[in-house]
Amino acid sequence: MKKIYSIALSLAAVCTLMFTASCTDLDEVVYDKIPSDQFGQTPDQINSIIGPVYKTLKAYWPGDLFCVTEESSDMAVTPTRRGGDWWDGGVHMELGLHTWTTRTNPLNSSWNACMDGVSRCNQVYAIIENTPMDEALKARTLAEIRGVRAFWYYVAVDMFGNVPLATDFNNTEVPGTTKRADVYKFIIDELNDIKDKVRPEVNSSSYGKFTRGVAYTLLAKMYLNAEVWIGTPNWAGVVAACDEVMKLDYIIEPDWKTSFLVNNEVSKEIIFPITFGRTDGGNQLHYRTLHYLDPITLGMNIGTWNGICANPEYVAQFDIDDKRYEGSFLMGPMVDPATGLVQITAHGRELIHTIELRTIENTEKDGTLWGEVNQEDGARVNKWVFEKGLSSSDQENDFAIFRLADVYLMKAEALIRLGQDNAEATRLVNVIRERGFGDNSKNYTAATLDDVYLERRLELAWENVSRQDMIRFGTFLQPTLWRTKVSEPFRLLFPIPNAAMQSNDKLVQNPGYN
Amino acid sequence: MKHVKNMICSLGLIRKLGLLTLLMSLFLTTAFAQQLTVKGKVLDEFGEGVIGANILEKGTTNGVTTDLDGNYTIVIANAQRAVIQFSYIGYNTKDEPVGDRTTIDVTLDPSVVNLGEVVAIGYGTQTRREITGSVANVTQENFNKGVTRDAAALLQGKVAGLSITTGSGDVAANPTIRLRGISTLQNDRGPFIVIDGVPGGDMASVAPQDIESISVLKDASSAAIYGSRSAGGVILITTKRGSASKTMVSYEGYLATSSLANKPDLMTAEQWREYAKSKSLDTSPYDKYGANTDWFDEISRTGVAHNHSVSMSGGGSKNNYRASFTYLSNEGVMRDNSLEKYSFRFQFQQRAIDDRLRIGLTGSGTLSDRNDTEARNFVLAYSLPPVYPVKLSDGSWFDTREYDQGNPVRNQEYNTDKFSNSLFYGAGDLSFTLMDGLDIKLSLYKSRHMQDRSQYNNSETERGRDNGGWGERDNQKWDKNLMEWLLEYTKAFGASEQHRLNAMLGYSWEENEWSKARVANRNFVTDMLGANSLQSGQGLRANDIESARNMNRLISFFGRAHYSYLERYMLTATIRRDGSSKFGANHKWGIFPSASAAWGVSQEGFMQDVKWVDDLKFRVGYGVTGNQDGLDPYKTLELYGTDNTYYDNGSWKTAYTINQNPNPNLKWEETAMFNIGVDFGLFNGRLNGTLEWYDKRTRDMLYTYRVPSPPYMYRDMMANVGDMQNTGIELALSWNAIRTKDLQWTTSFTFDHNTNKITSLANDLYTTSRVYVGDAWIRGGSGNTTHVVEEGRPVGQFFGWKFLKFDESGHYVMEDQNGDGIITDDDRTYIGSALPDLTFGWNNQFNYKNWDLSFFFRGTVGNKVLNHSRMAYAQSGYLIGGNALNDPLVYELTEVPKYCSLYIEDASHIRLDNLAFGYTFNTKNVSWLDRARVYVTGQNLFVLTGYKGADPEVNMDRNNGLSPGVQDREFYPKARTFSVGVSLIF
Numbered sequence A: 001m002k003k004i005y006s007i008a009l010s011l012a013a014v015c016t017l018m019f020t021a022s023c024t025d026l027d028e029v030v031y032d033k034i035p036s037d038q039f040g041q042t043p044d045q046i047n048s049i050i051g052p053v054y055k056t057l058k059a060y061w062p063g064d065l066f067c068v069t070e071e072s073s074d075m076a077v078t079p080t081r082r083g084g085d086w087w088d089g090g091v092h093m094e095l096g097l098h099t100w101t102t103r104t105n106p107l108n109s110s111w112n113a114c115m116d117g118v119s120r121c122n123q124v125y126a127i128i129e130n131t132p133m134d135e136a137l138k139a140r141t142l143a144e145i146r147g148v149r150a151f152w153y154y155v156a157v158d159m160f161g162n163v164p165l166a167t168d169f170n171n172t173e174v175p176g177t178t179k180r181a182d183v184y185k186f187i188i189d190e191l192n193d194i195k196d197k198v199r200p201e202v203n204s205s206s207y208g209k210f211t212r213g214v215a216y217t218l219l220a221k222m223y224l225n226a227e228v229w230i231g232t233p234n235w236a237g238v239v240a241a242c243d244e245v246m247k248l249d250y251i252i253e254p255d256w257k258t259s260f261l262v263n264n265e266v267s268k269e270i271i272f273p274i275t276f277g278r279t280d281g282g283n284q285l286h287y288r289t290l291h292y293l294d295p296i297t298l299g300m301n302i303g304t305w306n307g308i309c310a311n312p313e314y315v316a317q318f319d320i321d322d323k324r325y326e327g328s329f330l331m332g333p334m335v336d337p338a339t340g341l342v343q344i345t346a347h348g349r350e351l352i353h354t355i356e357l358r359t360i361e362n363t364e365k366d367g368t369l370w371g372e373v374n375q376e377d378g379a380r381v382n383k384w385v386f387e388k389g390l391s392s393s394d395q396e397n398d399f400a401i402f403r404l405a406d407v408y409l410m411k412a413e414a415l416i417r418l419g420q421d422n423a424e425a426t427r428l429v430n431v432i433r434e435r436g437f438g439d440n441s442k443n444y445t446a447a448t449l450d451d452v453y454l455e456r457r458l459e460l461a462w463e464n465v466s467r468q469d470m471i472r473f474g475t476f477l478q479p480t481l482w483r484t485k486v487s488e489p490f491r492l493l494f495p496i497p498n499a500a501m502q503s504n505d506k507l508v509q510n511p512g513y514n
Numbered sequence B: 001m002k003h004v005k006n007m008i009c010s011l012g013l014i015r016k017l018g019l020l021t022l023l024m025s026l027f028l029t030t031a032f033a034q035q036l037t038v039k040g041k042v043l044d045e046f047g048e049g050v051i052g053a054n055i056l057e058k059g060t061t062n063g064v065t066t067d068l069d070g071n072y073t074i075v076i077a078n079a080q081r082a083v084i085q086f087s088y089i090g091y092n093t094k095d096e097p098v099g100d101r102t103t104i105d106v107t108l109d110p111s112v113v114n115l116g117e118v119v120a121i122g123y124g125t126q127t128r129r130e131i132t133g134s135v136a137n138v139t140q141e142n143f144n145k146g147v148t149r150d151a152a153a154l155l156q157g158k159v160a161g162l163s164i165t166t167g168s169g170d171v172a173a174n175p176t177i178r179l180r181g182i183s184t185l186q187n188d189r190g191p192f193i194v195i196d197g198v199p200g201g202d203m204a205s206v207a208p209q210d211i212e213s214i215s216v217l218k219d220a221s222s223a224a225i226y227g228s229r230s231a232g233g234v235i236l237i238t239t240k241r242g243s244a245s246k247t248m249v250s251y252e253g254y255l256a257t258s259s260l261a262n263k264p265d266l267m268t269a270e271q272w273r274e275y276a277k278s279k280s281l282d283t284s285p286y287d288k289y290g291a292n293t294d295w296f297d298e299i300s301r302t303g304v305a306h307n308h309s310v311s312m313s314g315g316g317s318k319n320n321y322r323a324s325f326t327y328l329s330n331e332g333v334m335r336d337n338s339l340e341k342y343s344f345r346f347q348f349q350q351r352a353i354d355d356r357l358r359i360g361l362t363g364s365g366t367l368s369d370r371n372d373t374e375a376r377n378f379v380l381a382y383s384l385p386p387v388y389p390v391k392l393s394d395g396s397w398f399d400t401r402e403y404d405q406g407n408p409v410r411n412q413e414y415n416t417d418k419f420s421n422s423l424f425y426g427a428g429d430l431s432f433t434l435m436d437g438l439d440i441k442l443s444l445y446k447s448r449h450m451q452d453r454s455q456y457n458n459s460e461t462e463r464g465r466d467n468g469g470w471g472e473r474d475n476q477k478w479d480k481n482l483m484e485w486l487l488e489y490t491k492a493f494g495a496s497e498q499h500r501l502n503a504m505l506g507y508s509w510e511e512n513e514w515s516k517a518r519v520a521n522r523n524f525v526t527d528m529l530g531a532n533s534l535q536s537g538q539g540l541r542a543n544d545i546e547s548a549r550n551m552n553r554l555i556s557f558f559g560r561a562h563y564s565y566l567e568r569y570m571l572t573a574t575i576r577r578d579g580s581s582k583f584g585a586n587h588k589w590g591i592f593p594s595a596s597a598a599w600g601v602s603q604e605g606f607m608q609d610v611k612w613v614d615d616l617k618f619r620v621g622y623g624v625t626g627n628q629d630g631l632d633p634y635k636t637l638e639l640y641g642t643d644n645t646y647y648d649n650g651s652w653k654t655a656y657t658i659n660q661n662p663n664p665n666l667k668w669e670e671t672a673m674f675n676i677g678v679d680f681g682l683f684n685g686r687l688n689g690t691l692e693w694y695d696k697r698t699r700d701m702l703y704t705y706r707v708p709s710p711p712y713m714y715r716d717m718m719a720n721v722g723d724m725q726n727t728g729i730e731l732a733l734s735w736n737a738i739r740t741k742d743l744q745w746t747t748s749f750t751f752d753h754n755t756n757k758i759t760s761l762a763n764d765l766y767t768t769s770r771v772y773v774g775d776a777w778i779r780g781g782s783g784n785t786t787h788v789v790e791e792g793r794p795v796g797q798f799f800g801w802k803f804l805k806f807d808e809s810g811h812y813v814m815e816d817q818n819g820d821g822i823i824t825d826d827d828r829t830y831i832g833s834a835l836p837d838l839t840f841g842w843n844n845q846f847n848y849k850n851w852d853l854s855f856f857f858r859g860t861v862g863n864k865v866l867n868h869s870r871m872a873y874a875q876s877g878y879l880i881g882g883n884a885l886n887d888p889l890v891y892e893l894t895e896v897p898k899y900c901s902l903y904i905e906d907a908s909h910i911r912l913d914n915l916a917f918g919y920t921f922n923t924k925n926v927s928w929l930d931r932a933r934v935y936v937t938g939q940n941l942f943v944l945t946g947y948k949g950a951d952p953e954v955n956m957d958r959n960n961g962l963s964p965g966v967q968d969r970e971f972y973p974k975a976r977t978f979s980v981g982v983s984l985i986f
Helices: A002-019 A045-061 A065-070 A088-095 A105-129 A137-159 A181-195 A212-224 A226-230 A236-246 A256-260 A284-288 A294-298 A323-328 A402-416 A423-438 A451-458 A466-472 A498-503 B004-026 B149-157 B220-229 B271-278 B295-299 B375-381 B408-414 B869-872
Strands: A270-274 A399-401 B035-041 B054-057 B064-065 B069-074 B085-089 B094-097 B119-121 B124-129 B135-139 B162-165 B174-179 B192-195 B209-218 B234-239 B249-258 B302-314 B319-331 B338-352 B356-373 B416-434 B439-457 B470-493 B500-520 B546-565 B569-580 B589-602 B614-629 B641-647 B650-658 B667-683 B687-706 B716-739 B743-760 B770-773 B787-790 B797-800 B804-806 B812-814 B828-835 B838-848 B851-861 B864-867 B904-906 B908-919 B931-945 B975-986
Touching: A045 A065, A045 A105, A045 A137, A045 A399, A065 A088, A065 A105, A065 A137, A065 A466, A088 A105, A105 A137, A105 A498, A105 B650, A137 A181, A181 A212, A181 A226, A212 A226, A212 A236, A212 A270, A212 A399, A212 A402, A226 A466, A236 A402, A256 A323, A284 B470, A323 A423, A399 A402, A402 A423, A402 A451, A402 B162, A423 A451, A451 A466, A498 B687, B054 B069, B064 B069, B069 B439, B085 B220, B119 B209, B149 B162, B149 B209, B149 B234, B162 B838, B192 B220, B209 B220, B220 B234, B220 B546, B220 B569, B220 B589, B220 B667, B295 B375, B295 B408, B302 B975, B375 B408, B375 B869, B569 B614, B589 B667, B614 B687, B614 B869, B828 B864, B864 B869
Parallel strands: B192 B234
Antiparallel strands: A270 A399, B035 B069, B054 B064, B054 B085, B085 B094, B119 B124, B135 B209, B162 B174, B209 B234, B249 B302, B249 B975, B302 B319, B319 B338, B338 B356, B356 B416, B416 B439, B439 B470, B470 B500, B500 B546, B546 B569, B569 B589, B589 B614, B614 B667, B641 B650, B667 B687, B687 B716, B716 B743, B743 B838, B770 B787, B787 B797, B797 B828, B804 B812, B838 B851, B851 B908, B864 B904, B908 B931, B931 B975
């Protein structure tokens, strides 16, 4: 008996041991992350949480969203190269020929760019709202976040029209589709509410932030497209908003290139930049556009992709005397500085970037004019200064989502459409034009709507505005390059991507895409 | 604070252990040890004495072997308790309780499968006769021969239902191991590995020469004792131990050479020139070096491997030991691929206090250095025109900057990707017999695995030139602490001890910690320093510096009870309660029960007259197992992590963001399996077999599901949503076809058939019922998906256009599924499955006098493989600026290759995987030599298949196992290996 008692005792000891609280402790010790309730307490920490709001802007340019806007318009094209490079299942052909579907992948990326941007803003808004901090700073910060969110809704309403409207991160109900006009109204209301809460300064600390200048420029963009988007024009609104921007400390930089330099943050013309750095990356335009051997000519050390180039019809609009012609496009023979000879491609051809895209015989895809072109064909992007000596890195040049030149032209367009003050409109266009040509020889005496349209295209090539402009000027559906027929009007909006519909069954597809 | 508390917890346990020992000593009874000498003779079925049979006092290290006439003498310490075990290869092991006998003669029954064999079953052992679950055991005699790196290589093809797939010829790559199909969508890691009872071991830590046997727990009723980590089955590795019966020193060594078994059939320079001529293309820009280069030949070599293992073992009546050292050097067939490995291991066991106290110590160290192959070189070797030279006539390197081109030989010559790994572990166990049949055991284990990766791409080479040289050092550390308590009770009762009960209770506490530090830099002024002075680079970026650390803890309570009546009726039940820190607050704990029963028909009285049936047993079992492998720590929490940098007022600062959609409801993925089986031994041990059927259902599958954003921040989220089912049938047969004194022939087959199906993938929140996965990227063809994960379909389901023919102009004609006259994404359909209908192995073993010969075939039937290399390179698009496969498609196809059924090929095959031929010397007259054998082996000798690519057995682990069956564009061709070896025991 005694033996059994002893055993029982020892068993009991073991059991007690086992159930000691710390021996059943399953709490996670988190080492390389920070629990959300223990962060966001100092100004530096708060700033580091807000940072990602602005980082969302990188998805606007020069990735898939850039290809979608510039290739669906007549600005650019990513042609299929001889051998099939960039065919990529025909996505670029679909953009160029207006035959995209709900599964065209760059559309999905563009949708994701907008929705990720909105979600990020909502998330950070919810955090900052509940963070104890200086009240004035908090009010301004919350306004800035709403501003970036309004920007992403502006992109979404432009591309997709009817989109899910979500503003409260803590509301986990899956949002359905909101009509384009209602999203439009939401953006206008938001901008009007925040425009005096964000900072008006134009200086290095406001650079890259959502400022009063951005708010009014965005308002101007909204009103500019109001006729297209909600059926009711508001040209007077454009003029008023532009005037507000012009009151601020922005200038038209005397040197056009200032806004496209490697270190273009010095430009006082830039209103709303995407800030790119080498460590963080994001500006891969040089990779996307340059031929594999171009870096040798340009003195760079990078492996490029030989993708996007200009639509020859777009290049043809430029006057050869316009500094923006060669300032926007890389053309002609690419010489190896070591030998002084034109470089030779893997297809045994001289590397001369022609403006023309010459389809190689019998390479056309079924029933279309879209075929393969030689590696060297097409004028490349030459607007942002290539950094000599750059080694395997993204470029640092910031991208101006909005800049003052655009505001000048918006105001000019609105005045002409209103039939008011043509002298002022002409002056505004001429400021831009004179800088482009280097003198006043090509100035207009009385600018017309077509003049403004042309000037926008000369000034803003590669800057994600061509699709919106063409829709507003009624040229978007017109044939260009290998697209031979007038497109159906439903193509003015992109479809809600299949992937988005799959994960949110409350979304309603845009007309024409079912 | 918490980890301090846990340390106190374990320290406290150790302190309390002392108390426990004290308690135990209180009820120590002093039993009189009756010494007894037992003699006898061991006979075979012909009545002749068996030479060298093992006689062991069960449960001790006390043992002897029979002499030339089959006689033995053994001194037993405690005759009352003692059971003597007689064993010899090819015969069933026999147990004889001593009682008061002093002479015990036994006749051993021959059997292809040893039914008396003791098999590891997880926290214990059972004899084959007692087992109620589905357990396969492979002992060293049946291991694969030749160049082997780890346990997986020994086991390949040997166990029905266990598929071990070698996806390439890379000597450093791990095979994909799956037991009874794919059982999860989230990072299926295959079976759980247990080494000498230590759960979660690393196969690399045991040299193949140190392994005695490997048990595979196939069904849930046997695996459930490992609870939340056993849904993929369990592999138990038992290492060799010393025996008091023999003090021995052994040496095993081999030398092997490997060469490319099959390389891609690319156009030769001659064919390239002919092609150019036929198309009237100007070759002058390329063909100006007079070169005829076979780029695959240039990057490959004949690899040499050699292995040396030395071990010594022995012991006395109270202890035993074994120590071993193994060195392996293995060169891959690619010039930049090599592996060098040093393994040390010792085991020591001591008995005390009248054998009641048993202490064991194990130490193991594995040091390895390897260089991983640069997969990019395969792309370059495919793409470079064969008329380009490796070097120019002046001896300088040829190179080109064209897309997908560059000199692969130069890459190999100057670039390195070295991994130095050290894996140490120590284990101590202490077991004490509290009373007859009741043991308590404590095991403590600690391991540390360190990996240092050092990579450098020279600035002159294709890999390094864009960066101006690029270097990286990456250090990672994995620590594991484990403590286990086991209480075991064994009791036989009834008049003739016909009832036997075996029960076990356990507790386990396990903590894993991982950390890493990584630095990279680029743009070096000189390449001389490699990755040894990274600070000298001039291109540091924000995410070039990285460190991370995480932990998880697993706490378990478990128990098992086994009852048997005369080995006729057997019942086993197990239960395990597992708690893991990785799960959500409401779901930390899970319960995993199992039950199984067996009916040993052959043990029934009425079967004793049926002479042709030696053994017949029916088994049935059901159990629930779990999986948490796919789940990283911290997934349930809302956490801030860094998000690179943001710009603020002229400078770049670190951004923070909540970096996942936290899911506090994450819980265990559960797999329930029902298994029925029959084991049989017929015709006087000549034919043995096992037939099994199972139904395995996984529910609440962990997977990263798509969610809408907004409202969620991120578009995917880890959750428990889907269900999956695997059903299958397995057959293993061994037939002793010839059994004479001089000549024996044993032939064995394994077959298994498994059907995998995803039964559900969506619920109210996660609405996607089909996920497109996989990527067959080719130049000019990005954005295609290869597989779907879809309800009602298996994992590995290829999905794409159905190819019909080429039209006159060389364009694909695809089947118009929806009949709308145009081919769009909507016309894609199901075009084959990567999973085989049947997997088989066929082994033959011949022995004639001192000669032995074995050969082993294995293969699959009905699986499909995407020949991605053919899709990428069987085209003329880049000719003549590049190269292409010597394939009719080069002439037929005129457009960019499209992913379609044309490239999905039947990969059914049979492979002569292993052939070994050996001679064992007669050492009877050499006093200092016990055994000497020399052998030659050949591995991967030939493959019969209709598959057009390099090898029909390909990577099954791509994309976390969700897009298996793809011969990668960067496929590393396999090797054919010949080796010659010697095995000596002194």
